[in-house]
Amino acid sequence: MKSIASGSSFKMGTLCALMVLYLLASLGWAEEGREATATSYVERGISFAKRGELELAIADFRIALQFDPNSAAAYCNRADLYYRRGDYQKALGDYNRAIEINPTLSAAYTNRGGVRFLLRDLDGCIRDHNRALQLNPRLPEAYHNRGLARHDQGDLDGATRGF
Numbered sequence: 001m002k003s004i005a006s007g008s009s010f011k012m013g014t015l016c017a018l019m020v021l022y023l024l025a026s027l028g029w030a031e032e033g034r035e036a037t038a039t040s041y042v043e044r045g046i047s048f049a050k051r052g053e054l055e056l057a058i059a060d061f062r063i064a065l066q067f068d069p070n071s072a073a074a075y076c077n078r079a080d081l082y083y084r085r086g087d088y089q090k091a092l093g094d095y096n097r098a099i100e101i102n103p104t105l106s107a108a109y110t111n112r113g114g115v116r117f118l119l120r121d122l123d124g125c126i127r128d129h130n131r132a133l134q135l136n137p138r139l140p141e142a143y144h145n146r147g148l149a150r151h152d153q154g155d156l157d158g159a160t161r162g163f
Contacts, residue, residue, distance in 0.1 A: 038068035
């Protein structure tokens, strides 16, 4: 059996050109594949989280971030689980990263505001809830938590108006 390169009508330059075209096409497909794979891991992580399997969910979000380090969804979902576990510093770090990637993610602001409230960063809590409400004024938890923070600051009028 003759190899393709040894065929009389086949030129080595043609083989090189085909290889370059294949590699270029593969790079584009690889990037799309990486994002699709990251999305699959995020979705499976969400499924694990709903079943209460937090460690498996966190592992899937970690894998998703290996495929797509700019997945705001993976960071935000993993932060939610750190929050549920009471690991507020890790949650804060992941919410920060999710917001860096996607500054219009209202859920990340709302949830980061909740973490800041628990860490007693009341000014940060209020700022985050204000931003979340700018992005989506239909977030009752943002109004509620902002009101609690204002109450804890001694701003009873602001708390009352905010609820």
